Amino acid sequence: MATESSVTEVAPEIFLIDCYFAGLPGQCGVFLIRGETVALVDTGPSVNAQDVVAGLNHLGLAASDISHILLTHFHLDHAGAASFLLDHNPEATVLVDAGSIGFLVDPERLVRSAHKSLGEVAPHYGTMLPIPGERIVALKDGFELELGGGKSLTALHTPGHSRGHFAFYEPGSGVLLCGDALGHFIQEASYIFPATPAPEFDLDASLASAARLAALRPEILLFPHFGFSRDAQAVIRHFTEQVKRFVDMAAHLEEVERNPQHLSELLFRDLPSLGEDEAKLQGGILTVNAAGILHYLRQSAREGL
Numbered sequence: 436m437a438t439e440s441s442v443t444e445v446a447p448e449i450f451l452i453d454c455y456f457a458g459l460p461g462q463c464g465v466f467l468i469r470g471e472t473v474a475l476v477d478t479g480p481s482v483n484a485q486d487v488v489a490g491l492n493h494l495g496l497a498a499s500d501i502s503h504i505l506l507t508h509f510h511l512d513h514a515g516a517a518s519f520l521l522d523h524n525p526e527a528t529v530l531v532d533a534g535s536i537g538f539l540v541d542p543e544r545l546v547r548s549a550h551k552s553l554g555e556v557a558p559h560y561g562t563m564l565p566i567p568g569e570r571i572v573a574l575k576d577g578f579e580l581e582l583g584g585g586k587s588l589t590a591l592h593t594p595g596h597s598r599g600h601f602a603f604y605e606p607g608s609g610v611l612l613c614g615d616a617l618g619h620f621i622q623e624a625s626y627i628f629p630a631t632p633a634p635e636f637d638l639d640a641s642l643a644s645a646a647r648l649a650a651l652r653p654e655i656l657l658f659p660h661f662g663f664s665r666d667a668q669a670v671i672r673h674f675t676e677q678v679k680r681f682v683d684m685a686a687h688l689e690e691v692e693r694n695p696q697h698l699s700e701l702l703f704r705d706l707p708s709l710g711e712d713e714a715k716l717q718g719g720i721l722t723v724n725a726a727g728i729l730h731y732l733r734q735s736a737r738e739g740l
C-alpha cells in the first residue's frame with residue numbers, strides 16, 4: 436500500500452502526524468509526545484494505520500516504541516487503528532474512558548452503527564478490531580501520565596462531542612490536545628465547525644467543557660482535525676459561538692426543513708471555501724453533524740416534556 440508521511444513538530448518533542456484521511460492531507464492527525472517514553476494521542480482510522488507508521492518511521496521510531504496509546508474517544512477516526520498498532524507492539528497500553536472499554540474489546544456493534552450514521556463517508560473510517568481487555572486502562576479525570584524527560588499528560592474529562600471524551604494537557608509546554616471537544620479547526624481560515632454527531636452530542640456539556648479548557652489558559656491548542664493554534668482563547672470563544680449558533684440554526688428550521696440534508700447545506704455555507712475533494716468530504720461530515728444536532732434537539736424536547 437502506498438503510504439505518505441507528513442510530520443510537524445508543533446511544540447518541542449510534540450509532533451502532529453498526518454493520517455491522510457480519505458487520501459487527503461490535513462484532515463485527520465494523531466499526536467506523538469516524546470519524553471523518555473513515547474505516547475501517541477489517538478491513532479487515526481484503521482485504513483490509515485500504515486500512514487501513522489510511516490510518520491513514526493519519519494521520526495526514527497517504530498510502532499513498538501510507543502508505550503501508551505491515549506484515546507480522546509472511541510470514534511473510528513480516533514481509535515480505529517489502535518488494534519493494528521498494538522499488533523506491532525506487545526508492550527503498549529491503551530488508555531480510554533471506562534465507558535468505551537466494552538466497544539474496544541468487542542467493536543462489532545460499534546462499527547456497524549458507526550457505518551450506518553456515517554453514510555457516504557463511512558468507507559474512510561474503516562473498521563476496528565478487538566483489543567484484549569488486559570491491555571486497556573480506564574482513564575479518570577485528573578489522571579496524570581508521566582513520560583519522563585519533563586513531559587507528562589493530564590487527562591481532562593470533556594464531554595459534549597461524546598460522553599466519555601477526554602482532552603489531554605501537557606503542562607510543561609502548555610499544550611492542550613483537545614480531541615474533538617472544540618470541533619474541527621480549519622487552520623488556514625482559523626475557522627471552527629463543531630463536531631456534533633448523534634447520539635451523544637450535548638450542547639450544555641460542550642459549552643461546559645469549552646469553559647473548562649479555556650480556564651487552563653493553554654498556550655497552544657492541538658486539533659486532530661486538523662492543526663494547531665496559538666490563539667487559544669480566541670479559538671475557544673469562536674467554538675462556543677459556533678456551537679450555539681449551529682444548534683440555534685437547527686432549532687429555527689421550519690418543520691419541513693428539519694432534515695440532515697437541508698441543515699448540512701446551511702452549515703456548509705458557513706464554511707470557508709474548500710478544494711473540491713475536501714468540500715465533498717466535509718459535506719459528508721456536516722451531514723453527520725447535522726443529524727446529530729437534530730437528534731439532540733429531539734431528545735431535549737422529549738426530556739423537556
Ligand SMILES: [Zn+2]
Pocket residue numbers: 508510513596615630
Ligand atoms: Zn469524534
